Amino acid sequence: MTTEQRSSGRRRNPATRAAILATAFDVVAELGYAGLTMEKVASRAGVGKQTIYRWWPNKGVLVLDAVLERTAGGGEPVELPDTGDLEADLAAVLVATVGELADPGFDRALRGLTAAIIEDAELARAYHERLDAPMRELKKRRLRRAQEAGQLDADVDLDLAVDLVFAPVAQRWTVRSGDLTPEGARAVVRSALRGLAAR
């Protein structure tokens, strides 16, 4: 083990890491992605700028970690409910998402991260690997069980199914094209599943 590797072992100091991520979350929630600088996070968290740079090479990955830390499961994707009622299970997940987005701080931090992802293909890849792909896999697993139970069309592409169920709420949030409500979320799931149902 080289000195450098031992040094990067400091990444695991949980209190400092938590303090930096909590501060980064607050800064992006307050000032937006463009307003966040490593200097500002360092000074508010009471650490040296080099400490942040050692663990997070740029502000994109810092904001990604900060948002992941606050999502349900602390960035560890959570298995979808399976009561046997596919519509109720998917609606529960989507209604919970609508609830998370109703929190102004979480809304603004996620807007900061999403704005960065849109323009930064490398950060988008990290987001995909860390959150989007594992979440998508769990959604597909739930849909696959429904497909095997004959509740979904056997020919349906499960990536398309995930998009049909989850994209309408996400996109409405992204461009603010309408209100997000639990009723609206349930209506999306109902229509999407009708479109994907076994014939």
Added chain:
Amino acid sequence: MTTEQRSSGRRRNPATRAAILATAFDVVAELGYAGLTMEKVASRAGVGKQTIYRWWPNKGVLVLDAVLERTAGGGEPVELPDTGDLEADLAAVLVATVGELADPGFDRALRGLTAAIIEDAELARAYHERLDAPMRELKKRRLRRAQEAGQLDADVDLDLAVDLVFAPVAQRWTVRSGDLTPEGARAVVRSALRGLAAR
């Protein structure tokens, strides 16, 4: 008419306006939204910074106008096709969108605008009024005719219908969660319409 009003009449100098918007489009396509400054656009377009500020009070509305100018119809929403075959008509629109997004310059400029919209509620309102709402109205008009012809469920909410048909491709583009293909776009339309069909 006051002097100020006459002065704002200069907005209609079409050559200068077109040069500024074309330059702003190129700058955001090249450097992203954060990299665009009014100074840079002014210097590249060969106009004074004050000329730009007189017509566009901030870079958000400048980028909005620049992108609108390049979209089909020059920002004037175009009526959807109506051949009587709803699935083919919606697929044609969505496949054309996929084609537009395959142009790297347009892709990057639209990413810049979308990143700005995500964090800026006021710009999002302007985008909504100028582009999203009129486009949505035309989409709903096409869907309403299909509903009246008995092709869509009479109870279906047309805003939900628009989201179900158009959001999956838009969201996949936004977070780069998968490839955009004409075949994928057609499959989305097919499943969405099945979900919205008259019972």
